[in-house]
Amino acid sequence: MIQSLIAVALVALSALAVATFPRSVLVFLLFQGSLLFVFKARIPERLRWALLAIGLLVLMPVIGYFNSYYLEVATQVGIFVALALGLNIVVGLAGLLDLGYVAFFAVGAYSWAIFGSPHANIIFGGDGFPLAGWWFYVFLFVGLGTAALTGILLGLPVLRLHGDYLAIVTLGFGEVIRVLANNLDKPINFTNGPKGITPISRPPTPFGLPYGEYFYFLALLIVVAVIIVNRRLEDSHIGRAWEAIREDELAARAMGVPLVRMKLMAFACGASFAGVMGVLFSAKQVFINPESFTFLESIGVLAMVILGGMGSIPGAIVGATVVTVLNLQVLKGFSLWLNELKNAGVTVFGFSLADLPTQFEPAKYERMVFGIILVLMMIFRPQGIFPARRRQRELAH
């Protein structure tokens, strides 16, 4: 009862605070934290879902009206939640360490980027492209299918590999896709190389919704679909077969689990989520180039899955949220704050921050702070923020 009151009060007050101070990073963090609290608090299920629905469907777009950057952050969070959930199937459930996951995101993104921009005219000739905006919805499924197919293509050669070997091959695969995107501007210009593709069409928005809100809602819709699919898979013979493969591959085979089919299915399912989000991403960004699909992105998504708790759906959601918010807001805000101190000429122990050499510029610490957070997390809570029910027990031993 008390928790319910706290939950309602937190959401209401923090939303109000954001409306009052639309520029304060801390206040927006408070709002996000309140939703996180609602997500995990001991309150009636109905109240939980009602509060989350109000927070995500009503309050967030309103906040976005005051400060569109926050809506952008929320959309990014949505994109990464879907990616983390996809990778969670491959790594968390089936136990196949994939270090090139962002490749599937790239495949989805490029599938719409090529056909949704005038660039396709260079490949096919004529002037039939870009496709009309409504094709975007078709391409959400095309991206899904293409990424799933790419997942199977990756899966086939690595069926016999485990652990470290598998990780190395998937890492290579991720790089191959990026290098292909970088170099497939000759002899036929498919990807326009490092220059990237622009302008990528956007679909017409319903009810004259601004694009910020539109992409936010679409990302939210996809995330909900992904969560439902994920839960249904996990809670079925397919999910159990994946976990059996993770636990003991040989025993799983002997008990009648068709190894090849199940592994390919894991790769395809995981990849398909990334494919859909890739299509959304390319339309949202209007411009994409291979720089968006580097190895670091794959590692980032993996960090989300591990930070949240491998094999756990709430874990993947929270992990993706925390890492994205950390990267886009907290660390940026932190270095901005340090910069302000520096510009104001604040002195610490008789040393003026204004004399700091450029090598020590706060913006350069961002990755380091992120790294330190990851290391601390792994030392003090190795099972992740919301570990899967079973993993919790495994680590207790």
Added chain:
Amino acid sequence: MPSLFECRGVTKRFGGLTALHGVDFAVERGVASIIGPNGAGKTTLFNIFTGLYAADEGSVTFRERPILGLRPDQITALGICRTFQNIRLFANMTAIENVLVGMNSRISLGLWDVLSRNPGFRRTESELAARAVGLLDRVGLSGTANVVARNLPYGDRRRLELARALASEPALLLLDEPTAGMTQGEASALMHLLRGLVADLGLAIILIEHNMRVVMEVSDRVTVLDHGEKIAEGPPREVQSNARVIEAYLGKRGAGPRTRSGA
């Protein structure tokens, strides 16, 4: 009439070592035991029967169908399932989930059934769960359905492995030292259970076992392997008094302790 399960001239080499040398073996019904000193090739034989190893020579047929070259999951689907010498449960899954994985080859649901949660899916899932609970009861693990496998006591883990193997509805069950590490009382209880399974389900069982009391008590036929070769076969009493068998186990009279290499 041809046997339910038959293997002819099965040979398996690992590099220079011949682990199995032209082994013939057949099971019709009941319990057939395979015994032999360590390294005789008993588990290797099981690994060939279940498709985990490829045999170099010979043929294996199940219900007159050759099974060499089939994948392990295909062999399981045909009706052969096994347990492992060193328990290989899915340690971080619950007891009932372990059993449910064993049913995998009997589930005909596709991806779409899972994603749409249609009535067929829900009916199948609840039937499977009911069957799994029934199997746990049958092997004496009532009430442990939601216990994570690694937290079960040793004897229960052996029994859970048996339940998981039974979940695939096998006609032939391969048990690799099921009583290893059990007390005599636990072993007897398990043998009683196996006898019950043979009687009720018409199951055939191939048993690898070191506990001679168990072997003599439960077996219809006993096959003795030594150094990858079959050295004796017949009813338990007969095999027990076979001179070559005694020699393989105890060494030649007056020759001192026998030394082994390879294996």
